[in-house]
Amino acid sequence: MLTLGFALAVGGAAIAVALAGMGSAEGVGIAGQAGSGALTEDPNLFGRVLLLQALPGTQGIYGLIAGFFIALKIGLIGGSPHGLSVEQGLSIFFAALPIALVGWISGASQGRTSAATIQMITKRPEELGKAMVLPAMVETYAVFSLLATLLFVINIPVK
Amino acid sequence: MPIAEMKKVKIIFYKEHKEKVLDVLQRLGAVEIEEVSTREETGATTDIENKLADMKFALDFLSRYDVRSKEFWESIYGEKHYLSFEEFEERIRKIAFGKLAGNARELEREIAETKSRIAQLEAEYKALEPWKGKGVLLEVLWRGTDRLEGFVGTIPAQDFESFKKEVEAATKYAALVEADVPQNQPRLFALVYLKEEAGKVQDVIKRFTITPVSLPQRKGTPEEAQEEILKEIEEKRKWLAELEKDAQELARKIEDVQLAFDYLSIQRDKEEAAKRLFETEKTGLIVGWAKKKDVGRIKKVLEGVAREVEVIVEDPKEGEEPPVALENRRYFTKVYEPVVWLYGFPKYGTVDPVPWLAPFFFVFFGMCLGDMGYGIVLALLMFWMASHAPADAEGTKRFLHMLGVSAIAAIGVGIAANSWFGNLPEVLHIGFIARIKEKLMITDPLKDPMPFLGLSLALGVVHLFLGMFLNFFMVAKERGFVEALFDTGNWIVFLFGLVLLAVGVGRFPVLIRAGEYIAIVGAALIVVGVMRKEKNPILGFFRGLLALYGVTGYLGDVLSYARLLALGLSTSAIALVVNIMASLMAGVKIVGPIIFVIFMLIGHIFNLAISTLGAFVHTLRLQYVEFFSKFYQPGGREFSPFGIRTRFVIFRT
Numbered sequence: 001m002l003t004l005g006f007a008l009a010v011g012g013a014a015i016a017v018a019l020a021g022m023g024s025a026e027g028v029g030i031a032g033q034a035g036s037g038a039l040t041e042d043p044n045l046f047g048r049v050l051l052l053q054a055l056p057g058t059q060g061i062y063g064l065i066a067g068f069f070i071a072l073k074i075g076l077i078g079g080s081p082h083g084l085s086v087e088q089g090l091s092i093f094f095a096a097l098p099i100a101l102v103g104w105i106s107g108a109s110q111g112r113t114s115a116a117t118i119q120m121i122t123k124r125p126e127e128l129g130k131a132m133v134l135p136a137m138v139e140t141y142a143v144f145s146l147l148a149t150l151l152f153v154i155n156i157p158v159k
Numbered sequence: 160m161p162i163a164e165m166k167k168v169k170i171i172f173y174k175e176h177k178e179k180v181l182d183v184l185q186r187l188g189a190v191e192i193e194e195v196s197t198r199e200e201t202g203a204t205t206d207i208e209n210k211l212a213d214m215k216f217a218l219d220f221l222s223r224y225d226v227r228s229k230e231f232w233e234s235i236y237g238e239k240h241y242l243s244f245e246e247f248e249e250r251i252r253k254i255a256f257g258k259l260a261g262n263a264r265e266l267e268r269e270i271a272e273t274k275s276r277i278a279q280l281e282a283e284y285k286a287l288e289p290w291k292g293k294g295v296l297l298e299v300l301w302r303g304t305d306r307l308e309g310f311v312g313t314i315p316a317q318d319f320e321s322f323k324k325e326v327e328a329a330t331k332y333a334a335l336v337e338a339d340v341p342q343n344q345p346r347l348f349a350l351v352y353l354k355e356e357a358g359k360v361q362d363v364i365k366r367f368t369i370t371p372v373s374l375p376q377r378k379g380t381p382e383e384a385q386e387e388i389l390k391e392i393e394e395k396r397k398w399l400a401e402l403e404k405d406a407q408e409l410a411r412k413i414e415d416v417q418l419a420f421d422y423l424s425i426q427r428d429k430e431e432a433a434k435r436l437f438e439t440e441k442t443g444l445i446v447g448w449a450k451k452k453d454v455g456r457i458k459k460v461l462e463g464v465a466r467e468v469e470v471i472v473e474d475p476k477e478g479e480e481p482p483v484a485l486e487n488r489r490y491f492t493k494v495y496e497p498v499v500w501l502y503g504f505p506k507y508g509t510v511d512p513v514p515w516l517a518p519f520f521f522v523f524f525g526m527c528l529g530d531m532g533y534g535i536v537l538a539l540l541m542f543w544m545a546s547h548a549p550a551d552a553e554g555t556k557r558f559l560h561m562l563g564v565s566a567i568a569a570i571g572v573g574i575a576a577n578s579w580f581g582n583l584p585e586v587l588h589i590g591f592i593a594r595i596k597e598k599l600m601i602t603d604p605l606k607d608p609m610p611f612l613g614l615s616l617a618l619g620v621v622h623l624f625l626g627m628f629l630n631f632f633m634v635a636k637e638r639g640f641v642e643a644l645f646d647t648g649n650w651i652v653f654l655f656g657l658v659l660l661a662v663g664v665g666r667f668p669v670l671i672r673a674g675e676y677i678a679i680v681g682a683a684l685i686v687v688g689v690m691r692k693e694k695n696p697i698l699g700f701f702r703g704l705l706a707l708y709g710v711t712g713y714l715g716d717v718l719s720y721a722r723l724l725a726l727g728l729s730t731s732a733i734a735l736v737v738n739i740m741a742s743l744m745a746g747v748k749i750v751g752p753i754i755f756v757i758f759m760l761i762g763h764i765f766n767l768a769i770s771t772l773g774a775f776v777h778t779l780r781l782q783y784v785e786f787f788s789k790f791y792q793p794g795g796r797e798f799s800p801f802g803i804r805t806r807f808v809i810f811r812t
Contacts, residue, residue: 047501048501050776051501051776051779051780051783054776054777054780055780055784057776057777058719058722061721061722061725061726062718062721064725064728064729065612065721065724065725068608068728072607072608072609077606126503126793126794128501128502128503128783128793129502129503129783129787129788129791129793132780132783132784133784133788136784139715139719140711140712140715143714143715143718143719144711144715146718147714147718
């Protein structure tokens, strides 16, 4: 049976996927612009550029995972929808906010960092390792927010 | 051993043998000649470099006029010619290098000139358009006559009338003709006046914002001039067609140009190598690196050149950094060398990561692509493309094999995860295949992602521990067991304890106990490890406690492997959607099945492409960011021996 609480929980899952995905889309897009510039100078850098461009994509994946977690928990996937109270639904909605918001903002931030490291490897192609670590540092916060969301969601009593 | 052992090679010879020694060395292709850092670079290009540049120009130019139809694989991998050394030298002797390059240059220059002249003429024609039917005589305007002068210019529309009035007022005789211009443009006019009144006319002109315009310097009316121009354009176009036919004729010889280009490249490389010789008055010395296993062959061939050629072989000295060549023998390991090519070679003497990452790349790629149908298609495609690669595209071939092998993993994962082009057997209502599919399935992540997620994270933990163990052994080898213990060993212990805790929670209380103890021991080792390096023990203790905070980094690393689930799921999910949407369309009368097939093809090809790309990039990223960061030391220089490098010729031995 569909309740308002259930709808709110779905809203949480949706927001996690959507906002985190937006962040990654923006980030990967920004990095891609820098990558195009790098490749006009030296097309041989393609493999490395592609890799660096993909780094900000993590937030979208984390959002998806958070969304799945919630969907599973509330029976949206793989089961029947639980009749959630408004309080339960709202709790889940709020629990989804960390990965949603942090994924959104950090995706773009990581994208800008990736763009900068792409420029770095046009001058120093051999420093791919360092070029990957710098954007990965931004990801730390996305990881923390995913952790928070997952921990919160797991511990919200449902049923 | 995965990183080839290298030896220092010194070749001494009399100068009279220099050419032969270099030739033989180049054909061997087994010795990397050391850079001589003290030599200055002169800015001047050598004769050979100039000839090579000419030939490259001819190549580029003639490729545009090359009308031969290319075989499919040639257009992908490039044109290749298979010749023996003797055949190659025979053909080179018959090529007139200078003439080829010279003709190409001349043709190009003339074609360019003709094209630009045609463009010029077309511009002239256009410039005369506004004057059609106005009855001006052009030569009066730009040359004048004994008594008359002309001026052509533009003026803002609103000023035109006042300008006209003032000119008429200021002069005895002046003729003003307006040309046809579009509505909101400045007015274009021609003014003819007596030479003696030039001053007065100039005064009037200066009082307005008038921009002079220069007309084509032709005679007669605009119509007559335009006809003349058209005739000229026609002539030039005919001439251009002739030139282009000549170029196509010359392009028939493009194979000669390709051979010449390769020949000159080889000579240029030899010239470069010769710069790296040490020379005295009568002797020469080459210093370089070679693989230990090639040394015997090198000695035999070189010392066969002349009695006075001597090859000395030495071990690398302390502090020297020989170039790095990877030498993985087993096929399954060799195909993953491209992972290291992309990232950077390991430092000489450190670990070659390829054998360690191979199984993980295989499995992770499989999990990310996660569909049996896509795995089969991808594997077939990769091996098919690789089989048609020419002999000198070793790198590309290796890469294609890497993807092909990894695609096989996807077949296995797809079967286990209930994904055969998504749910295609069910959609097509092929009962018996659907039943087999279900029987072989182990877990369906679309119905219950948890097992798949658990597997992803567990494999991640194993991957990370492997990285840490590799580091442990590397540090132990370099700096001793104790150093390794307090550098990496402590973290291994600590994290292992935590893993036991995490696994045991809720299920095996004994593991919780064990985990707690082990984790505490590990934490203590970490704190002690920091205190060892700190002079002040109290400060060290707190610093040590702070260091434990690093556990969050490892946590993040483990969570990163959740992407295996996400990517695998997304492949299956999109495949499902494609199937569902195609089935909806199949219901349409008559054309339904056709639309169904087309939609399936497009949809699945699209999904295959993006899923493969995602699987490749993210699997690679897991190796680079999570795995390599634990132990890998890049910075090695790739072994690049002095040899024959050609673009079009492949030598048959």
